[in-house]
Amino acid sequence: MAVTGDQPDGMALLDVTGLAKNFGGLRALDGADLQVRAGTITGLIGPNGAGKTTLFNVITGYIPADAGRVIFDGHDITNLLPHRIFRYGLCRTFQIPREHQSLSVLENLMLVPAGQVGEGLFGSLFRGRAVRHQEARLRDHARQVLEFVELAHVEQEYARNLSGGQKKLLELARTLMTNPKLVLLDEPGAGVNPTLMQRLSANIRQLNEERGITFLVIEHDMDMIMTLCNPVVVMSEGRRLMEGPPAEVQRDPRVLEAYLGGQYAAAEG
Ligand SMILES: Nc1ncnc2c1ncn2[C@@H]1O[C@H](COP(=O)(O)OP(=O)(O)OP(=O)(O)O)[C@@H](O)[C@H]1O
Numbered sequence: 573m574a575v576t577g578d579q580p581d582g583m584a585l586l587d588v589t590g591l592a593k594n595f596g597g598l599r600a601l602d603g604a605d606l607q608v609r610a611g612t613i614t615g616l617i618g619p620n621g622a623g624k625t626t627l628f629n630v631i632t633g634y635i636p637a638d639a640g641r642v643i644f645d646g647h648d649i650t651n652l653l654p655h656r657i658f659r660y661g662l663c664r665t666f667q668i669p670r671e672h673q674s675l676s677v678l679e680n681l682m683l684v685p686a687g688q689v690g691e692g693l694f695g696s697l698f699r700g701r702a703v704r705h706q707e708a709r710l711r712d713h714a715r716q717v718l719e720f721v722e723l724a725h726v727e728q729e730y731a732r733n734l735s736g737g738q739k740k741l742l743e744l745a746r747t748l749m750t751n752p753k754l755v756l757l758d759e760p761g762a763g764v765n766p767t768l769m770q771r772l773s774a775n776i777r778q779l780n781e782e783r784g785i786t787f788l789v790i791e792h793d794m795d796m797i798m799t800l801c802n803p804v805v806v807m808s809e810g811r812r813l814m815e816g817p818p819a820e821v822q823r824d825p826r827v828l829e830a831y832l833g834g835q836y837a838a839a840e841g
Contacts, residue, residue: 617797803815
């Protein structure tokens with residue numbers, strides 16, 4: 573497995589310690605720890621409401637932490653603004669924004685570097701020929717990315733006309749327009765048919781092995797987690813319950829109990 577991070581052996585690319593987040597009286601994160609080693613595809617699972625998405629939101633700067641620390645690639649990124657965190661090479665997938673739904677697939681990709689980095693390839697620094705040159709390079713890059721995720725045949729299609737699975741591929745493709753070290757994926761398999769799910773998994777594996785991109789993946793589909801991720805981290809009630817290879821996690825009684833407990837609570841509530 574390719575490892576491109578600059579960390580010495582054993583040091584995590586992402587090191588989260590003691591994160592806390594309250595929403596009113598509700599403790600969504602309660603001293604959450606998480607380490608993601610460079611070169612891994614780390615899975616993040618846990619029952620509904622365990623705090624997985626909140627953890628992503630805090631790591632990526634969309635929600636401020638009440639306590640704790642987030643170190644990424646040697647930088648303390650705790651509570652930095654999202655665009656600054658993004659510049660360090662930590663990015664996450666987002667649903668295609670509503671205003672981008674009536675743009676073509678190709679245009680959606682070409683907007684990414686300008687839109688996300690914020691200072692714009694199309695800004696005032698570039699004029700005339702230089703703009704056209706930049707645009708041509710960007711278009712070439714976008715087309716390469718679309719070939720990779722096998723969406724080249726729909727490059728002129730409006731984003732809103734894509735199937736659910738194709739939208740997930742486009743979301744992944746958008747992250748690849750940048751040069752990420754770590755990509756956070758929040759339920760990439762949700763609502764995706766089995767064929768596209770396999771393609772998505774294969775893309776993730778290939779990006780990991782060939783480009784050394786590290787992934788942290790929240791997923792409820794256990795087949796996807798078990799075949800794609802190692803290690804798997806289990807969250808429950810706002811903190812890490814355990815971590816290990818997928819087979820070990822699957823048979824751990826604490827994990828079963830956390831899931832069943834959640835179901836009982838849901839049934840009672
Ligand atoms: N913005 C918010 N305001 C109030 N409560 C919130 C907010 N975001 C999350 N919560 C609550 O925090 C808890 C953790 O939610 P979170 O979405 O992080 O869990 P999750 O593990 O991602 O769950 P799921 O698997 O269902 O997506 C839940 O009880 C949720 O209702």
